[in-house]
Amino acid sequence: MLLKEKVFLSNCDSVRALEPTELYKRLLLGLTMASGVVVSPNTLLDNRDVGAFLRRANVVKYLNEEGAGQLVVRGLNFTADLTLEDYFAGLPGDYIVSSMDGAPQKQQLTRVQVQHLNARLRETQNALTALQPVYHPLELHADxxxxxxxxxxxxxxxxxxxxxxxxxxxxxxxxxxxxxxxxxxxxxxxxxxxxxxxxxxxxxxHSLFVERGEGFLQDHIRHLSMIPASFLNTGLTIKSLQRELSVLQLPYKLFQLISSLGSTELLHFIADETMSYIEDKATEKGYDFATRKNWFGLYPKLRHYIGLEIKK
Known part of the structure; x- marks a missing residue:
């Protein structure tokens, strides 16, 4: 994997109200880049299209086979025994429902809106249950x-x-x-x-949902729109997506390139479906890719270029 830590997908935050394509890109990048992804209950209940993503054939196959246990749901007092409907029912009245037009507070929802939302939550819950996620209940103080x-x-x-x-x-x-x-x-x-x-x-x-040593992705991924369209093809397996992004074969090269290239050259790398560009650059700069000696020193660079922050 590119990242040895789990990452909390804060760039899928419901308050961003992302279109389906943009949401899928971020979720897929999380699955292909890291050793596990962490999502909050709010991400699951307040994104209109997250249920459709969880039902995608390649996601279901991956998380039920080689990626089993890599989807983590972490939330305050949120356990496997609690459904998304139950969780939403327990939220305070001033909770902002980002997925509803106008982002109303929970207490402002009409009865019809609540019915529609609960129907969507049931569909998402069914998709989530089928993936057998790991639940990590949070213990937080009110303040x-x-x-x-x-x-x-x-x-x-x-x-x-x-x-x-x-x-x-x-x-x-x-x-x-x-x-x-x-x-x-x-x-x-x-x-x-x-x-x-x-x-x-x-x-x-977001930092409240991250354990020490884990990362969380802010939404500073500047070049998401340049990812090849084939990346969103539901017929591609997660492993093939990892190969397409050179995540498995050349992780150290990506780290070292991020540490030295400007954002323009990084754009070319992310957009390129072949490995020729990265190989040329690696040869040109004479890098040693066999060690992780610069691993931690590169996190500030990663945070700057792709929005990764590691909780100390």
Whole structure:
């Protein structure tokens, strides 16, 4: 595998409301790149098309055979005994339902909307159950998200970026004590714009689902649109997709190329279906691909180019 860790697919976050093709690309990349993928219950219940992805023939075959156990569902008190309908029923009324038009709060849904949503959740649940995922219930405190966000806001670089001075930063930290859910944080920080959501709230939220040594993918994969169309062919096996992305045969070359190439050349590599480009570049630069001596040093590069962050 390209990544020895499991990765939490935060780039499939429901708040992005991705179109089916874009959602599938991210989910498939997770399966082909890592030794396992972690998804949250929210990703499963609040993406309109995630159930269709879980029913894809190549996904079903892979996760029921050589990839058995590589799909992990991790959520607060979420166990195999709890269905997605049960989980949704237990969410607070101010939970934002991203997959509904206008992203209403749960408490604002009409009876008909709730019926449609529950029908979709049953279909997704049936597809999920057939894949026999591993369940990792989370144990979080009510203020876990608040503490994670406040920790990020202690960074001195925040001053001058989101706050005019240290006093404004201090006042903000005091005013946001008691915000528990991500929906509450979104509503309370609307005046700070989308950047605060993507740079502070979302990474803090995603980190709660990641165990030490695991990674989570932010949505900074700049060249997803350049992935060959054949990558989405449901007839291709996951193994063939891994070969197409050179994940199994040349993992070290990819790491070393990411560490040295600019984003333009990286685009050419990801878009290229053959191995000739990467082989030429490897020969040209005289790399040693036999060791992992630079493995950890490359994570900052990976985070910059493809949005990978490893939890320390």
């Amino acid at each position: 876990s998200l608040q503490r994670a966000i406040h920790e990020r806001l202690q960074d001195p670089a925040i001053v001058g970026h989101f706050f005019a001075d240290a006093e404004q930063q201090y006042q903000f930290l005091q005013q946001t004590v008691g915000l528990i859910s991500r929906s509450q944080w979104y509503q309370a920080t609307q005046s700070l714009g989308d950047a605060f959501r993507s740079e502070v709230i979302d990474p803090a939220y």
